[in-house]
Amino acid sequence: MRPVFPYSTLLGDVICDVLSVRIDGKPLPYTKVSPSERVVALHESGRAGWEEAVLDLDARLPEEELRNGPWQDVTCLAVLTEKATNSRTTVRLAAGPGESRRGSITLSRVSHLRRATLSVLVVATVDGVAGRLIGATEQDWYIDLQEATPVRQRDVEVVEEDFRDGPLTWLRQFQDAPWVVETSDDMPRVYLNKTSIQGLLGVLHGRGGSPAERVIRELAASQTAQEAWSAMFHTAISNLDVDDDGTPVMPTGWREAVLRAMLPDVLPGREPTDALFEINERRTKGFGWSELQTYIQYAAGRRAKLTKKLTTAVRATDRSERKAD
Structure with a gap:
């Protein structure tokens, strides 16, 4: 559902393609760019100490609608953002071949994290x-600094960190916790302390082991x-955008x-x-x-398969006790 604005906006689609990527002036292999997933993967790009990535962009707008509509001074902007670092880079795309808008935007490694x-x-x-604002891409691109494969959908990321003396100082207030969940970024993340x-991480990473493990x-x-x-879930329902009649x-x-x-x-049914x-x-x-x-x-427990895993744990303990007897 598109948001509703109290003025005329574009009905037609705004589409963006990444034509090529250069890492410190060297071309990034196109296997690291997925047009279908709309993801660029910069990890293991072949240059470990790279400083900046330049993305060449091609945008297509509903030009006929723009010509006949009630808009003046139309400008097409490419915007690169990351919530984790609160960074924002904006460039204007100029007229290109045909009716396209083209330009390049630079991602500075020191300004981005994930x-x-x-x-x-x-x-x-x-x-x-x-x-x-009269129009925007409905499906944005992701520029991933930590993935070697350009995949859009990922599971919850699990990161091991030292909460007490590690580099992420905000975790120090939770140094007694075995883990915390962070959902403010573009991908949810579980930090294991x-x-x-x-010995907890050894047990979590292990296979087999004793019944207790x-x-x-x-x-x-x-x-x-x-x-x-x-x-x-609580993050997803917070600060929902609503349209003019209050519908989220x-x-x-x-x-x-x-x-x-x-x-x-x-809410079943x-x-x-x-x-x-x-x-x-x-x-x-x-x-x-x-x-x-x-x-x-209850819903979170179902998604986590809590009953199944708890049943497996109880049965393993029961079998162990029977063998001991």
Whole structure:
């Protein structure tokens, strides 16, 4: 669902393609660029200490609609952002061959950490007001600094960090926790604490082992997965965009995937748009919000396969006790 603006906007699509990528002036192999996934993977690009990546872009706008519409001073902008570093780079795309708009945008490695988002925006003067957004790409590109394969959809990323003395200083306030879930970036992330419980990571990474180790592994995996799903759901429903009549707009990316996966268990029998509307009403107005937490916890447990893993752990313990007898 597209957001509704109180002025004329473009009906036609705005499409962006990455034509080529250069790493410190050297061409990036095109196997690192996936037009179907709309992802550029910069990790293991062949140059470990690279400083900047330059992306050559080609944008296509509904030019006939622009010519006949009520817009003046139309400008096409490419915007590169990353929430993790609060960085933003904007360049203007100029007229290219035919009706395309072309230009290059530079990603500086020192300004980015994990995954940047590349969007194309179309702004114009509307009703005498300059700089109004009249169109944008519906599916942005991802520029991934930590992946070697250009894949758009990823599972929750698990990162091992020293919460006490590691480089991520914000984790130090959680140094007694075995893990924390972080959902503010473009990809959810579970941070495992390497120093909170001695031997925990060895058990989590192990295969087989004693019945006790298997029980710990299953229970820890279930608990982290349930916490991750619950945190992702709450993040996905916070700060939803709404249209003019107050109807919440389904978010994109991993947030959309999480909501579509969990809403049938949170509010059974509802269409996703109806369920999203009711949840947003409860969250913003307060009524029935606390009662809904039980259903959110249940839905997160189902996605984490909590019952199955707990059953496996109990059976393993029971078999061990029977053998001991």
